[in-house]
Amino acid sequence: MIRAQQNVQVITLIIDGAPVGARTDETILDVAKQNNIFIPTLCHLEGLSVIGACRLCLVEVKGLNRLLPACVTRVQEGMEVTTISERLTRYRRWILELLFSERNHVCAVCVANGFCELQSLAEKLGMDHVRIPYRHPKFAVDATHDRFVSDNNRCILCGRCVRVCGEVEGAHTLDFMGRGILSRVVSDLDQPWGESVTCTRCSKCVQVCPTGAIMEKGRTFAEKFERRGFLPYLTTMREEQS
Amino acid sequence: MSFTTNLEDLIHVRERVQTELAGRKHRIHVCVAAGCLSSGSADVLAALKKTIQERGLESTCLVKGVGCMGPCAGGPLVCIEPEGIYYAQVQPSDAEEIVEKLDREPVARLQMSTDEPFFTRQKKIVLENCGRIDPEEIDDYIAAKGYHALYKTLATMTPSEVIAEVVKSGLRGRGGAGYPTGLKWTTVAKTGKQQKYVICNADEGDPGAFMDRSILESDPHRVLEGMAIAAYAVGADQGYIYIRAEYPLAIERLRKAIKQAEQGTFLGKNIMGTTFSFHVELRLGAGAYVCGEETALIASIEGGRGTPRPRPPYPAESGLFGRSTLINNVETLANIAPIIRYGGEWYSQIGTAQSKGTKVFALAGKVKNTGLIEVPMGATLKEIIFDIGGGIPDGKKLKAVQTGGPTGGCIPEDKIDMPVDYESLAQVGSIMGSGGMIVIDETSSMVDVARYFMEFSVSESCGKCVPCRVGTSQMHDILSRVLKGEATEHDLAILEELCDVIKNTSLCGLGQSAPNPVLSTLRYFRKEYESYLRPAEQAAANNHGGVQ
Numbered sequence: 001m002i003r004a005q006q007n008v009q010v011i012t013l014i015i016d017g018a019p020v021g022a023r024t025d026e027t028i029l030d031v032a033k034q035n036n037i038f039i040p041t042l043c044h045l046e047g048l049s050v051i052g053a054c055r056l057c058l059v060e061v062k063g064l065n066r067l068l069p070a071c072v073t074r075v076q077e078g079m080e081v082t083t084i085s086e087r088l089t090r091y092r093r094w095i096l097e098l099l100f101s102e103r104n105h106v107c108a109v110c111v112a113n114g115f116c117e118l119q120s121l122a123e124k125l126g127m128d129h130v131r132i133p134y135r136h137p138k139f140a141v142d143a144t145h146d147r148f149v150s151d152n153n154r155c156i157l158c159g160r161c162v163r164v165c166g167e168v169e170g171a172h173t174l175d176f177m178g179r180g181i182l183s184r185v186v187s188d189l190d191q192p193w194g195e196s197v198t199c200t201r202c203s204k205c206v207q208v209c210p211t212g213a214i215m216e217k218g219r220t221f222a223e224k225f226e227r228r229g230f231l232p233y234l235t236t237m238r239e240e241q242s
Numbered sequence: 243m244s245f246t247t248n249l250e251d252l253i254h255v256r257e258r259v260q261t262e263l264a265g266r267k268h269r270i271h272v273c274v275a276a277g278c279l280s281s282g283s284a285d286v287l288a289a290l291k292k293t294i295q296e297r298g299l300e301s302t303c304l305v306k307g308v309g310c311m312g313p314c315a316g317g318p319l320v321c322i323e324p325e326g327i328y329y330a331q332v333q334p335s336d337a338e339e340i341v342e343k344l345d346r347e348p349v350a351r352l353q354m355s356t357d358e359p360f361f362t363r364q365k366k367i368v369l370e371n372c373g374r375i376d377p378e379e380i381d382d383y384i385a386a387k388g389y390h391a392l393y394k395t396l397a398t399m400t401p402s403e404v405i406a407e408v409v410k411s412g413l414r415g416r417g418g419a420g421y422p423t424g425l426k427w428t429t430v431a432k433t434g435k436q437q438k439y440v441i442c443n444a445d446e447g448d449p450g451a452f453m454d455r456s457i458l459e460s461d462p463h464r465v466l467e468g469m470a471i472a473a474y475a476v477g478a479d480q481g482y483i484y485i486r487a488e489y490p491l492a493i494e495r496l497r498k499a500i501k502q503a504e505q506g507t508f509l510g511k512n513i514m515g516t517t518f519s520f521h522v523e524l525r526l527g528a529g530a531y532v533c534g535e536e537t538a539l540i541a542s543i544e545g546g547r548g549t550p551r552p553r554p555p556y557p558a559e560s561g562l563f564g565r566s567t568l569i570n571n572v573e574t575l576a577n578i579a580p581i582i583r584y585g586g587e588w589y590s591q592i593g594t595a596q597s598k599g600t601k602v603f604a605l606a607g608k609v610k611n612t613g614l615i616e617v618p619m620g621a622t623l624k625e626i627i628f629d630i631g632g633g634i635p636d637g638k639k640l641k642a643v644q645t646g647g648p649t650g651g652c653i654p655e656d657k658i659d660m661p662v663d664y665e666s667l668a669q670v671g672s673i674m675g676s677g678g679m680i681v682i683d684e685t686s687s688m689v690d691v692a693r694y695f696m697e698f699s700v701s702e703s704c705g706k707c708v709p710c711r712v713g714t715s716q717m718h719d720i721l722s723r724v725l726k727g728e729a730t731e732h733d734l735a736i737l738e739e740l741c742d743v744i745k746n747t748s749l750c751g752l753g754q755s756a757p758n759p760v761l762s763t764l765r766y767f768r769k770e771y772e773s774y775l776r777p778a779e780q781a782a783a784n785n786h787g788g789v790q
Contacts, residue, residue, distance in 0.1 A: 037387035053706045054551035055747045067746060072552045120461070132558060132716050157705060176547065177531065181715040183705030218663045 005021040011077040012036070014082065028070035028081055029057055039083050040092055040121050042099075044071040047206055049167060054158055056092055059083050067091075089125065096127045101134050102181070104153040105211070113222040114211030118156060119211075141183060142193030147201055147217055152184045154162040155213035161185060161205035185213070248515070252384055259385035261416040265380040267302045268344050269323040270294075272332075273373065274307035275459045276452070276491055277613075281305075281320035282334075290320070290335035293341045302648060303344065309460015311373035312364075314613035316354060321373065328354040359629035360611050365592070367600050368554050368576045369616045372460035380502040381461040382784055386522060389508050391582035392467050396516050399582075404475040408578070410586030414596030416572030417534070418445055418595070418646070418675045419751070420664040424515065426568065429558040430476040433566035436522065436705055438478035440469055440520075442571045443539060444485035444492070447531040448647030449698060451678030454572035456614050457602070458485070458492035461576070462499035468508060468575030471582060473520040476568050481520060484539050486527040496524060510710065531648075531702035534560075535750050536569045538704065549706045550750035573602055593619030597663035601677060607644075608683035610635050627681055638683040642766070644691065646675030649699040649755035651762030669763040673755065674723060688767040689774060693721040695759040703752065710753030713744040717760060723773045734771060 004228050009024045015037055022031040027050070032039050042054040052069035059070045062080035070083070082088070099118060107113045121127075139152035145221075159176070162185060166172040177186040187193040205214050207226050216223050272278075272283070272287040290305045311319045316330030320340065329340065334737035335780065337463050339349050343559065366372075375382035385391070394698040395404050408422030430438060442465060446454040460466060469481050485493055500522055501555045503509040511519045525543050532538045533548040542563050544547040561567025577599060581589045590598050606612050610632030617626060623643055629635065634640050642652040643660075651672030664674050682691060691721045696718045723729045741757035741764075748754045766772060 012645075051706070052749060053708070055707050055709055055749065058747055069552055069749075082267075091743055091747050094739070095708050095747065098708055098716065098743075101716065102712045133719065135715070147599060156708075156709070178705070178713055179532075180703035180705045183711065220429075 002228065007064075009077075011075065011080040013077065013081065015073050015081045022075045023075070024074065026075055027235060028059060028068070028073050028075055028079075028083075031075055032070060032081075032083060037083055039070050042117060042121065042156060042158065045160050045164075047168070048160060048163040048208070050157065051159060051163075054156075055095055058088065058091060060085060067219045092125055095197060096122050096125060097130045097132060099156050100127075100130050102156060103135070103137055103139075110154060110212040111215045111219055111221060111222060111224040112154075112209075115222075115224050116212060116224060117210035118185050120224050136179075139162065141195050142187070143217070144192035145199070145201075145217075146194065146205060148188070148193065148203070148213050150185065150193055150218055151213050151215070153213075154184055154211050156211055157183055158210060159186070160208040161214055164204045169200060169202050169204050171200050171202070180220055191232050249390075249397070249460065252390055252393060254357065255384045256348040256387070259381050265301070265389060265532055266304045268304070268325075270303065270305045271308040271311075271321040271323060271373065272305065273309070273311050273317065273319040273321075274377075275308065275310035275372075275456055276489075277456075278317035278319055279491070281317040281331075283332075285334045286318045286320065286332050286337065289337035290340065292336045297341060301342070302458065305343075306376050307373040307378075308374060308513075309377045309407070310369075310456040310614055310773075312369070312614050313354065313360060313611055315611055316613075319373075320352075321693075322348070324513075325354060328695070330354045330357055334446060342626050345715050358632070359625075360509050360615070363625065363630050364616050365600050365618050366616050367462075367580050367589075367592075368573055369428050369460075369601050370580070371464065371615070372456060372614075372618070375461065376461055377460050378498055380499070380506060380681065381388065383461070388463050388579070389467055389506075390510060391579040393514060394519060395471050395582055396514055400473045401477065403470060404582065405678045407582060407586040408475070408602075409583045411577075411589035412586075412593075413574065413589065414664065415571060416573035416577070416601070416676065420674055423574055426558065427472065427475055429556075430566050430568040433559065435477070437480075437563075437565050438476060439477065439562045439565060440473045440478045441480040441539065441543070441566045442469055442483040442572060442575055443480065443534060443536065443568060443569055444483055444489075444538060444572045445527045445534040446489075446676060447486065447534055447702075448676055448678040450680050451501065451604045451647060451676055453602040453604050453614065453677045455492055455578050457490050458489070458495060459495055461781055462492070462495045463503060464579055465496075465572055466499055466503050468570075468578035470509060470520050471512065471578050472516055472568060472570065472575065476566075476765060478568065479519050479521065481522040482543055483522060483527050483560070484527060484533070484543060486529065488529065491524065492523065500524070529728075530704070531598060531698075531746045531748070532605075532704045532752050536754060539569070540567065540752070546723070547704075547746055549704045550752075554748060573677070580634045594661060594663045598634065601662070601674070603677045603679045603680050605631050605681070606640065607679075607681040608634050608686075609767070617662075619663045620661040623653065625777055626662065627658065631681065634681065634683050638685060639786035640681065640692075641684045641686060642682045644672075644680040644695075644759070645678065645684060646673035646755075646758070647678045647726070648702075649758050650675045650678070650773060651758045652691060653762070654681070654766040671765055672758065687725070689721060689724055690762045692759045692763045693718065693725060694719055696756070699752065699756040703756075707747075707749035707753060710748045710750075710756060713740050713748075714738060714753070716754050717744070717757065721760070724771060727774055727776065729773060729775055734764075734775070 050071045052072045057070040075123040126147040142150040147161040165174045187196045246776045320329040320332045327348045367387045413423040414420040433471045530548045533542045538550040557567040602616045703710045
């Protein structure tokens with residue numbers, strides 16, 4: 001979600017050759033969704049702040065050399081957006097390959113198999129193999145919490161759990177630690193999750209996690225099922241009062 | 243220090259300092275910037291002071307610590323004024339002899355020749371006071387026409403006139419990207435009446451670069467003056483200097499300088515008796531390279547994790563605490579006072595058509611005169627390395643020059659006749675960056691150089707966006723494999739693809755320019771990469787005439 005803008009106007013722009021109507025406080029991604037145009041995303045989640053981190057939603061804008069993230073870029077009158085091209089598909093595939101190579105994404109033994117956004121995006125974008133070596137990191141699994149498990153080996157660092165925990169629940173139990181390739185999600189000051197005094201056990205992090213990195217205990221292979229009904233609740237509770 | 247409200251006061255301070263100096267027959271300057279301090283200049287300063295005291299020469303000879311003199315390789319440096327004699331590698335035991343021979347011929351065994359190009363070919367604007375004034379004495383700065391430009395702006399210019407002067411000067415950001423400073427100021431000024439901030443970016447983190455550090459350690463008031471003028475021009479009343487905690491001396495001197503400037507009413511409430519107020523505070527960086535990127539820097543000042551965010555909105559529109567913010571680099575701000583003093587017209591006559599003024603470079607690596615230099619934009623690499631830098635030591639041959647820090651590029655030896663300005667550097671696949679210049683001789687492997695800089699990018703990537711976080715680390719692994727002789731032609735092709743992906747999809751400038759060292763070395767030293775391939779692959783590469 002982007003901070004409300006004053007003097008909102010209604011404009012038209014062109015997405016993939018077709019003219020579409022939009023408000024100036026909307027992003028390219030918002031407008032594309034309204035018009036059933038698919039733009040892949042991973043870090044974006046309606047109701048949370050936008051960070052433009054996964055780079056999957058990059059689109060081409062006519063007249064601009066660089067690619068723009070659709071989730072944060074506001075629409076402008078006369079803008080000509082291309083959401084799919086050979087170049088974009090190539091970059092998106094590469095980004096997925098990089099993500100798959102980064103940690104241990106083994107679908108066959110994952111709780112989120114079949115419900116995983118990373119997995120379904122890979123299918124959708126035709127990413128059938130990875131051209132670079134897997135890094136196979138060895139992260140410890142934190143199962144100290146009585147209800148949830150955090151497994152950084154399956155994490156893609158999209159930051160949804162961190163944002164939902166801080167922005168919506170207001171607990172700020174989860175955050176990132178370390179930087180670059182060593183980044184990982186930790187609870188409190190890198191204490192075992194089970195010992196966290198800030199965690200409210202709201203399970204929002206479980207519902208927003210696109211992969212199997214945060215799961216509920218008691219579920220095994222391919223049993224992670226997110227409560228979809230929970231997601232609209234994220235936006236409605238954050239609508240601005242006016 | 244006296245309370246200053248008008249030009250007469252400034253002139254009074256200047257005259258007082260000058261009379262004091264005139265009474266002294268000799269002035270012994272000892273460099274007390276980080277480079278010389280680390281080779282023991284503090285002891286030299288103490289020894290000289292003691293000797294002068296013992297001989298009762300205090301009334302005729304002044305000994306003081308000054309900022310960086312430039313030829314850092316020769317430290318500890320001592321300079322005798324007004325004769326202009328430079329002594330290099332001075333030890334405390336030399337103090338007796340130096341003082342002894344003050345009125346006679348110089349100490350030949352210590353003397354540096356000052357008619358060498360290192361001294362004659364430089365043009366000093368930013369560094370005009372470095373090595374001349376005591377960085378801890380505001381009166382010294384005022385005597386060198388310090389705070390005169392601030393007085394001029396407050397007393398005789400409107401904010402838009404100040405901006406017009408900066409626009410006219412053609413000054414471009416010295417932090418790396420070269421964005422026109424006047425344009426940036428205009429944008430911030432036009433955001434209307436609201437709380438605004440001016441930030442000085444002193445998070446200099448390029449390996450081997452120490453331009454900003456030397457300016458802050460040698461002439462901190464110049465940066466404060468530039469900030470105050472900028473704040474007046476854009477309508478800000480609060481400033482922050484974001485400086486890395488690894489620069490304790492610069493921090494200490496800035497703290498002292500801010501205190502002195504506040505006492506002299508050059509900062510704080512009602513500056514020089516006018517209605518203009520501007521407060522400056524320090525914020526210390528905790529050691530993240532990416533915090534030199536403006537949005538990450540802002541996040542860090544706000545108390546958050548130092549990660550960049552997508553732009554737009556640019557800081558000029560929504561910066562620190564969501565307010566309009568002007569961010570300039572140390573060297574950019576250090577250029578402001580002279581521009582106001584002598585006019586934008588004067589400044590625009592120095593340099594090339596697109597790149598005006600001078601640039602400070604930190605000359606490092608395989609070059610005789612390592613140190614800090616300032617040359618007009620458009621000077622050629624050859625002049626910088628062979629004339630000013632004195633060439634390559636030990637009779638070795640030059641192989642390449644790396645400019646622009648870890649995310650810059652390597653320029654091969656056959657291109658050293660090119661002028662150094664923003665456009666020319668971009669053309670050969672490098673960047674101006676903040677001014678680091680690392681000279682590489684024939685003994686170095688370019689693949690190793692690329693791997694070294696990639697290692698830096700891997701450890702300094704913040705981890706927010708995927709291409710930079712994972713891509714740099716994959717590139718580093720491939721480069722390591724190349725060096726071990728395990729790579730294939732296919733690996734080189736993947737390496738090139740990764741360069742393209744990271745450059746075009748990363749979130750911030752760090753990721754977007756991280757592949758530069760690899761791209762430029764692949765472009766100019768491809769044969770060297772191929773010579774590391776597995777033997778079978780090398781044959782294949784030769785048959786194809788190289789990988790396209």
